[in-house]
Amino acid sequence: MAFELPDLPYPHDALQPYMSRETLEFHHDKHHQAYVTAGNNLLKGSELEGKGVEEVVKGSYGVNQPLFNNAGQHYNHIHFWMWMKPNGGGAIPGRLEKKIVEDLGSVDKFKEDFVQAGVTQFGSGWCWLAVKDGKLAIMKTPNGENPLVHGAQPILGCDVWEHSYYIDYRNRRPDYLKAFLENLVNWDHVDEMFQKAGA
Numbered sequence: 707m708a709f710e711l712p713d714l715p716y717p718h719d720a721l722q723p724y725m726s727r728e729t730l731e732f733h734h735d736k737h738h739q740a741y742v743t744a745g746n747n748l749l750k751g752s753e754l755e756g757k758g759v760e761e762v763v764k765g766s767y768g769v770n771q772p773l774f775n776n777a778g779q780h781y782n783h784i785h786f787w788m789w790m791k792p793n794g795g796g797a798i799p800g801r802l803e804k805k806i807v808e809d810l811g812s813v814d815k816f817k818e819d820f821v822q823a824g825v826t827q828f829g830s831g832w833c834w835l836a837v838k839d840g841k842l843a844i845m846k847t848p849n850g851e852n853p854l855v856h857g858a859q860p861i862l863g864c865d866v867w868e869h870s871y872y873i874d875y876r877n878r879r880p881d882y883l884k885a886f887l888e889n890l891v892n893w894d895h896v897d898e899m900f901q902k903a904g905a
């Protein structure tokens with residue numbers, strides 16, 4: 707099956723003031739669309755044509771860099787839109803909160819380390835909360851990479867490419883990351899991925 711741009715799960719202006727309509731118009735309608743278009747062109751005639759996005763991400767890593775870059779970004783953005791919602795942030799579902807405390811120290815420490823991972827990712831990339839070997843871990847990756855190709859299952863990720871925050875926050879990446887955690891995260895989607903990861 708070919709890659710397809712999913713609709714945003716909310717209107718373009720629904721995440722204001724934390725993420726503007728203009729940012730989502732560029733980020734979703736243009737940037738994500740470009741990964742879908744380029745990914746489909748690169749998939750044509752390749753061994754991975756017809757496979758699901760997760761399989762393409764894993765199968766192209768270290769083998770077909772241009773395809774991996776676009777497939778990785780397609781996977782990352784599909785979830786990024788779902789990892790946010792209007793009036794997000796707030797309470798973390800019980801079992802996940804317990805696991806965060808158990809593996810990462812406390813909710814505050816998790817937030818601090820997640821922001822730190824995003825701030826210290828040099829250049830473009832992502833910071834993550836992932837399940838690895840049955841435990842939660844904070845990770846960061848460059849460009850289109852994600853925890854799937856490092857033996858882990860992502861359950862929350864934040865895009866720290868400049869296209870994700872420069873219109874609204876200019877160079878203030880830490881402020882963007884804090885707003886993401888406090889006002890945008892859709893913990894229901896995080897919890898759903900946590901349950902599926904079976905940790």
Ligand SMILES: [Fe+2]
Nearest residue numbers: 737865867870
């Ligand atoms: Fe992005």
